[in-house]
Amino acid sequence: MFALRPTSLASSRPRSITTMTTRTLFARRRNNRLNARRLQLQKGYRQPTLEQVAHMPRSPQEMDNQTIVALAAMGDTRANQELVKRHVMTQDRVSYEEATKVFEQIRMKNRENMALLAIPYHIGIATAVSAGFLAIPMVFDLGTAKWFNTDYVTMDVPPPEDLETMLETGNWTWNWMEPPLGTISFTLLALQFSRAQMQNLGIKPYTEAVKSWRGRRLAQAFPQYDANVLIQYSESTDIVH
Known part of the structure; x- marks a missing residue:
């Protein structure tokens, strides 16, 4: 017969309830962060960080040249305006403020006789x-x-x-x-x-024909600048703007 040896209560190490609760909370927080990260990866996106959005451009003036050229090619009016200003800066070797004044002359010429x-x-x-x-x-x-x-x-x-x-x-x-x-x-x-x-068939209706004619007129009025840039800007604007 085997004799059962009683377990000494003094030899066991009792765990603190506070320690167990703290470890449980930390484990739950870690699991929640991991689950949230897995969910973001499954959805195919990640949340931006503060460092990433600190220098985010808020207007076309703050965008780089490649972004401006890409948006202008897609017909964005504000991007085309900014492209014309930067083209004037490089062509005339002037500041942004001076280029903006020249652009106002281009804009007024583009609107000429549009009311008719x-x-x-x-x-x-x-x-x-x-x-x-x-x-x-x-x-x-x-x-x-x-x-x-x-x-x-x-x-x-x-x-x-x-x-x-x-x-x-x-x-x-x-x-x-x-x-x-x-x-x-x-x-x-x-x-x-x-x-x-x-x-x-490539035949332009009235609106496209008017914009095309206006772009050619604008390029002839300012021959010192690139005709493609001016025509692209003119065609991106509305008839009455």
Whole structure:
């Protein structure tokens, strides 16, 4: 028979509850940081550090030349403005302040006579808005419908009990409103399709043609500067700016 030897309580080392709690907290924090880092790597991004964002550019003036050239090639207007200023600095050997003054002259020349070339846009906007709002009473207002029918359509007027609501009025007026509205909608669709085919063939519609002409005019007005830089800047700006 084997005799069981009692374990001496004095020989065991009791652990401090405070020490165990501290170690547990540190272990949990370490695991949380590791899990967060793994999650960032799984998502494919890392959070920026303070050192990385300390010198982050906040405007095109603070960007390097390669970034400005890349953004300008993608059509960014502010980047093209900055590119013109830096080109003036290198061409005229002047400071940034002086180049900004020269750029203002270039900008004013670029805007010259643009108000006249923008007249077709204003006419189109006014026509579209007016036609859109006038179509509502032409279809649903009984008084307008009767006046238009008397002077331009001469269709038989339904009995009063068939014109008691706006929808009943619209059902009557749609007999003559459907042909022009449908024809206008199809015409606009055909024009949009033809514009897309013009772009596929390299033929510039009105807006692109105006910008291209304006860019050539700007390059001729300032022959001392690179024509490609000026044309690219001009084409990146809007018609009225």
